[in-house]
Amino acid sequence: MTDFRDIPHDERDPNPWLALYLDDSTPLPDHVKAAWLKDSSSRSRQFLLPFVRPLARISIILIQILKVLLPKRWAHSKLLHRTLAFSMNRFVSPEANWLIMRHFHLGSQILSFIGANAPTPVPTKPLAPMQIDDIKDELFLKHDLNLFNFVIRLNTTLRSHGQHMGPVAEPDFGMLCDPPLQLAAMPHGRLNILDLQSAIEVYTPVYQLLLTDNDFWRASNSLQLDETVAIYAAKILSSPEHLVMLNNKHPLVPLSTLRAGHRLVLHGLSTEMLHCLLMRMATGETPLPSREIAKTRQAAGRPAQAS
Numbered sequence: 001m002t003d004f005r006d007i008p009h010d011e012r013d014p015n016p017w018l019a020l021y022l023d024d025s026t027p028l029p030d031h032v033k034a035a036w037l038k039d040s041s042s043r044s045r046q047f048l049l050p051f052v053r054p055l056a057r058i059s060i061i062l063i064q065i066l067k068v069l070l071p072k073r074w075a076h077s078k079l080l081h082r083t084l085a086f087s088m089n090r091f092v093s094p095e096a097n098w099l100i101m102r103h104f105h106l107g108s109q110i111l112s113f114i115g116a117n118a119p120t121p122v123p124t125k126p127l128a129p130m131q132i133d134d135i136k137d138e139l140f141l142k143h144d145l146n147l148f149n150f151v152i153r154l155n156t157t158l159r160s161h162g163q164h165m166g167p168v169a170e171p172d173f174g175m176l177c178d179p180p181l182q183l184a185a186m187p188h189g190r191l192n193i194l195d196l197q198s199a200i201e202v203y204t205p206v207y208q209l210l211l212t213d214n215d216f217w218r219a220s221n222s223l224q225l226d227e228t229v230a231i232y233a234a235k236i237l238s239s240p241e242h243l244v245m246l247n248n249k250h251p252l253v254p255l256s257t258l259r260a261g262h263r264l265v266l267h268g269l270s271t272e273m274l275h276c277l278l279m280r281m282a283t284g285e286t287p288l289p290s291r292e293i294a295k296t297r298q299a300a301g302r303p304a305q306a307s
Contacts, residue, residue: 004034017041027276027286032099035183036269039095045195052198057258059205067213077138080210084203085135094186096196097132101186103268104129104143105179106275111150112175113278114232119163122154130181141211144219151225154232165235167290173282176275196268201261220260223267230274237281238290 004021017037021030028036039045067074088097108126115122125146129139158164186192194202208216234240280286 004037027273027280029178029276029279031183032102032272032276035095035098036272039093039099039196042093042193042195044093044193044198049195049198049201052201053261056201056205056261060208060258060260063205063208066209073212075212075215076210077141077215078136080207081136081138081140083206083210084140085133087203088132088135088199089187090189091191091194092187092199093192093195094183094188096194096199097186097192098181098183099196099268099272101129101132101181102179103271104139105181106271107143107147109176110229110233110271110275110278111146113171113173114229114236115150115154116172116175117168117236118154118158118165120157120161122150122157124150128179131185132187140207141215141219144215144222147222147225147229148218151228165232167238167293168236169291171236171281171288171290173278176278176282178279197261197265200264204261204264220263223260223263226267226270230270233274233278236290237278237288238293239277 004018007015007018009015009018017040021033021037088100092100104127108124108128111124112126115124125142127139127143127146129135207219211219277286281288
């Protein structure tokens with residue numbers, strides 16, 4: 001992997017990737033940031049993405065017109081996921097594949113964290129693929145379904161018990177860990193050069209074509225729940241300032257599917273940063289505001305949520 005610390009600093013020609021790597025204003029582990037920036041600085045992203053993105057968005061429009069003529073329930077989810085796994089194995093860069101695979105683990109861990117620290121614990125269905133071929137088990141679709149089903153289960157439970165998310169004095173961080181996925185284990189073939197953003201732009205119209213309109217719309221608008229999930233975590237941790245990291249909002253204002261590819265990249269980055277923040281609080285590297293707030297509430301005679 002590129003070691004950005006070895007890049008010489010020329011004050012008359014500063015390297016923008018070095019600046020982004022050294023910047024510590026947002027939580028992101030160094031090895032993840034290095035993989036992200038290597039992928040972002042690749043020739044594929046520089047020269048291919050400007051052509052891929054407009055073609056992908058035109059394809060989304062044309063496929064939407066085609067869907068008017070197809071049966072409403074027309075879909076081939078298994079073919080979709082076999083196609084995604086095949087292309088990831090043969091064309092997508094190691095860094096992009098690693099980041100995609102990490103996302104399933106991180107998203108599952110974050111939902112498990114929220115479910116375990118809700119006033120009444122809510123079960124989750126974690127996804128933890130260890131190899132790209134695991135994608136064939138309709139993993140992308142399950143990822144979207146898990147998110148919506150979790151939000152429904154969580155809020156149904158809260159409403160039925162008259163409860164609300166709130167600060168937890170000692171949150172349960174036990175489900176959090178760095179996924180046991182090795183970048184070196186990702187495919188490193190001669191054609192594995194497609195960067196993350198270009199790959200997602202290519203996959204989005206394929207996703208639309210091979211799923212029902214309802215599944216594609218739900219997948220696209222699951223990105224709106226980034227803010228929802230982050231608010232849950234912020235309430236548990238009493239750390240609302242970290243909501244500034246979000247870009248896929250507001251959850252009640254669905255956006256056009258044309259920008260789904262770009263927003264999916266933001267979704268992945270937001271998930272990485274939220275997971276990093278939780279890990280830092282779990283280890284004590286970052287202070288836990290909810291601990292002091294919960295103690296203050298208890299001292300005032302108000303109920304404080306316990307983990």
